Amino acid sequence: MSVDSVFVHKMWNDHELSKMVKGGVPFAMLSDGGGKVGSIYGVYLEDAGVEARGRFLIDPDGVIQGYEVLTPPVGRNISETFRQIQAFQHVRNSQGTEATPSGWKPGKITLKPGPDLVGKVWEVWKTSMAFD
């Protein structure tokens, strides 16, 4: 979503993005003229009249599980976005019985919070696990 019109979205897709991604952008490119939606999400930069690089993860119940907002010159890390979604999906599927420690990704251990784990995290989880 940006403040550009759908017509400009089409031009950008057809003339540039489709040359980077075969078949063009696979998802909907949303238009937010005037930044009305961006204002509500807190990402509309009034002075510049554009929207910051805001990224919101919304779960199947419509609840915001996480967000990240960057100023325009620095791009995002898509791998981290996917990792977060996988983590939130894992936690959701466990119905709240599991939590994913720092640096978790599929295949790494999760933690099962409860009285027995208090003060014992150091026994099952090492700081080296926070890194790839």
Place this chain on the structure above:
Amino acid sequence: MGEEIKVGCARPTGGPVGETVQTQEEKTAIVKEVKAMITVGKKAPDFTAPAYHKGKFISVQLSEYLGKWVILCFYPGDFTFV
């Protein structure tokens, strides 16, 4: 995915859903209030927006995606560099 929309000369627009008519001053006050309501663990504000998707102009409403995970991305503008 949303319904296809007819495109005339005017730019298609969307906006927050459920908004009532207010004076500009009241609007500003409410927007500021709503800004503070973006909190993890809380509902994402619903909205509609025109969109371009695979050769068609469509209208998208966030609440149509209930039941799915959604990544909502904002960016400064088309043809920006990063």
